[in-house]
Amino acid sequence: MDAGQRALVELGRELSRLGYHFTTPTPETHRRVVSRKGGLSRDLRDVFGWSLPFEQALLPPRLFALLAESGALLREGARLRSGARYSSLGDGLFVHSAYPTRESDAVFFGPDTYRYCALLEARVDGARRCVDVGAGCGAGGIVLAPRCESVVLCDVNPRALRLAEVNAALAGVTSKISLVCSDVLGGVDDGFDLVVANPPYLADEMHRAYRDGGGALGAELSLRIAREALERLPRGGGLVLYTATAIVDGEDLLLRALLPHLRGARFDYRELDPDVFGEELDRSAYRNVERIAVVALDAIKE
Numbered sequence: 354m355d356a357g358q359r360a361l362v363e364l365g366r367e368l369s370r371l372g373y374h375f376t377t378p379t380p381e382t383h384r385r386v387v388s389r390k391g392g393l394s395r396d397l398r399d400v401f402g403w404s405l406p407f408e409q410a411l412l413p414p415r416l417f418a419l420l421a422e423s424g425a426l427l428r429e430g431a432r433l434r435s436g437a438r439y440s441s442l443g444d445g446l447f448v449h450s451a452y453p454t455r456e457s458d459a460v461f462f463g464p465d466t467y468r469y470c471a472l473l474e475a476r477v478d479g480a481r482r483c484v485d486v487g488a489g490c491g492a493g494g495i496v497l498a499p500r501c502e503s504v505v506l507c508d509v510n511p512r513a514l515r516l517a518e519v520n521a522a523l524a525g526v527t528s529k530i531s532l533v534c535s536d537v538l539g540g541v542d543d544g545f546d547l548v549v550a551n552p553p554y555l556a557d558e559m560h561r562a563y564r565d566g567g568g569a570l571g572a573e574l575s576l577r578i579a580r581e582a583l584e585r586l587p588r589g590g591g592l593v594l595y596t597a598t599a600i601v602d603g604e605d606l607l608l609r610a611l612l613p614h615l616r617g618a619r620f621d622y623r624e625l626d627p628d629v630f631g632e633e634l635d636r637s638a639y640r641n642v643e644r645i646a647v648v649a650l651d652a653i654k655e
Contacts, residue, residue, distance in 0.1 A: 354518055360423035361437060361519045365446045367416055368401060368439055375402030377440040377463050381632060383452050393432075401439045404452040406432040425451075438462070442470060442492060447520045449490045454563065458512045460490050461563035465647070468625060469551040469595040470496045472649055476593055480547035486537055486578050487552045489563060491517030491530075497549065498526035505545065507535040510562045537574075538581045546590045548582040550575075554597040555630065555645075556638040569638065570599040572607045579650065580614045586654045592618075594650040597629060599642045607648065620652035 354362075375398050378386070387403055394400045394407035397416075406429065409417060420426045425437035438451045440462045449462040466489075473493055477483075480501045485494030488506035490513065498504045498521075506517045514532045521530040533540050538548070552574045557565035567573030575596040582592045598607035608622060626647040633639050 354522070356422065357424040358515060358519050358522075360419045361425070361448050361516075362522045364416065364419040364423060364437070365439055365448055365519070365523045367419065368397065369446055371397065371413075373397050373401065373439065373446070374441045375439060377402070377438070377466075379464055379630075380453065387452070400435050401437070404435065404438055406434045409433060440466075442467065442496070445524050447490050447492055447495075447523070448516055454561070455559070457559070457561050458510050459561060459563055460510070460513045460516050462490050462492065465551060465595070466490075466492050468647065469493055472595050472625070473497055473549055473593060476649075476651055477547065477549070477591075480545075480591070482545040483547040483549060484538065484541055484545045486535075486548060486550040486582070487574070488517055489513050489551070491520045493549055493551055494530065495521055495524045495526055498524070498529045501529065501547070503529050503531065505531050505533055505541055507533040507538070507541055509534065509536045513562075537577050538585060543585065545585075546587060547593075548578070548586065548591070549593045549595075550578045550582075551595045552578055555633060556636075558636075558638075566596075570606065570642065572596075572598065572610060575607060576610055576614070579611055579652070583614055583618060583652065583654055588654055590654050592650065592652045592654075594652075595625075595647070596650075597645050597647045599639070600644045600646055601641055603643070605646070605648070611650065615652060618652040618654050620650060622648065622650050625649050 394405040399405045400407045427434040427436045436451050439446045450459040483501045484505040488508045491506045494504040494506045521527045553564045554566040555571040624646045628644045
């Protein structure tokens with residue numbers, strides 16, 4: 354861990370000590386709230402949650418020094434801004450990219466993160482070696498770490514792995530976590546018995562790593578994860594996949610594509626939320642889509 358990462362850890366600890374708490378909404382909600390707030394930050398939630406510009410005098414000197422040391426202090430003319438955003442999950446804080454997440458390697462945390470972690474806590478009793486594929490900021494694997502012998506956080510995005518290492522330290526689970534730069538499971542050694550994933554699932558014209566799932570409607574990466582996991586898991590090994598699907602003429606296109614890969618598994622597949630990201634339906638890629646539904650796949654290899 355480098356000096357910038359250590360500063361992010363200490364910044365998160367200091368925010369926790371000061372009672373900071375922030376629940377991160379969808380980007381559309383964030384945009385609406387920020388447009389109402391306008392102007393400069395008034396408190397720590399504005400700086401580190403809503404990603405508003407701020408004046409140096411607003412931050413306690415210790416926080417300002419840590420933000421500068423982390424490399425996440427951004428100067429925009431006469432204004433200052435935090436390039437790091439801290440979100441609450443349970444009793445902990447997770448650092449990720451500031452709003453708006455326009456960069457191709459932005460690291461996202463939002464409502465899907467909360468639902469994903471709740472799903473894992475409800476469905477996973479434990480594992481010897483768990484792999485969180487496309488781990489992003491690491492929230493899923495870090496939440497599971499206390500109930501697993503070890504957890505691999507893998508992602509193709511080096512920036513995500515850097516922040517995931519910070520978040521593992523904030524959660525106090527560094528000893529159980531290993532980090533692997535990997536395209537799905539390609540760089541992960543055999544020996545795992547659980548794969549969990551919350552991959553990007555939209556068709557994103559900007560091809561942002563956290564958002565673009567590949568293919569015409571964003572399902573390509575979810576399919577790859579399911580296929581590769583079920584090929585490499587041992588008998589009795591499990592896959593928990595949190596993702597979303599396009600519904601066209603009443604048909605779930607992801608489920609149709611998944612079924613051939615699930616022939617050697619016992620599985621449960623269900624909708625968790627019938628309608629998310631409705632604004633995407635205004636885009637040409639989704640012109641034939643009725644709705645986008647969040648789904649969960651829980652499969653055991655036989």
